[in-house]
Amino acid sequence: MKRLFFCLMAMVSVLTLSAQSVNGNEVINNMMARHSVRKYLNKPVEHEKLEAVALAGINAPSAMNRQNWAIRIIEDQKLMADVKEQTRNAPNLICVCAPADGRFDLDAGLLGENMMLAAQSLGLGTCIQTGPVRFLTTDEKAKALRDSLDIPEGYKLLYVIAIGYPDEKPEAKPRDASKVKYIK
Numbered sequence: 001m002k003r004l005f006f007c008l009m010a011m012v013s014v015l016t017l018s019a020q021s022v023n024g025n026e027v028i029n030n031m032m033a034r035h036s037v038r039k040y041l042n043k044p045v046e047h048e049k050l051e052a053v054a055l056a057g058i059n060a061p062s063a064m065n066r067q068n069w070a071i072r073i074i075e076d077q078k079l080m081a082d083v084k085e086q087t088r089n090a091p092n093l094i095c096v097c098a099p100a101d102g103r104f105d106l107d108a109g110l111l112g113e114n115m116m117l118a119a120q121s122l123g124l125g126t127c128i129q130t131g132p133v134r135f136l137t138t139d140e141k142a143k144a145l146r147d148s149l150d151i152p153e154g155y156k157l158l159y160v161i162a163i164g165y166p167d168e169k170p171e172a173k174p175r176d177a178s179k180v181k182y183i184k
Contacts, residue, residue, distance in 0.1 A: 088127055
């Protein structure tokens with residue numbers, strides 16, 4: 001019985017030690033804390049923070065360092081007024097564009113993840129969205145914003161990231177760890 005007790009205690013201490021080393025990691029903690037925010041305060045994000053988020057994004061890896069993306073960050077509140085309903089009332093919007101042929105969509109995804117993690121570290125909330133893309137690219141209400149984007153020829157609007165100061169603290173959704181297999 002004592003041996004079982006000591007084995008269990010050893011396992012608990014190893015698991016605790018392992019969890020502490022992961023939980024003490026600032027980067028991993030930031031990743032685990034990021035959740036999609038769907039409610040924002042009516043407060044635009046400071047330009048300096050948006051610049052920091054963009055800088056983190058463009059430092060994402062890309063195929064052969066081609067950096068085949070275009071980012072448009074909407075700060076103009078008049079432009080945002082017509083699209084806020086479609087973008088969860090976020091005070092700012094990041095539009096991510098990539099070549100229309102789809103070959104660099106993965107690169108654009110890496111860029112977006114970097115930006116969302118940077119935003120989290122700055123106390124900002126984000127929500128990646130593809131739903132508003134059709135609205136932004138076709139609806140007459142979004143024409144002024146669409147015209148301001150100046151999307152490069154041969155590129156398409158791939159997704160948007162709503163960004164702002166969170167007005168909620170969403171709980172983490174369950175994750176399916178069974179999807180991970182370790183091959184030894």
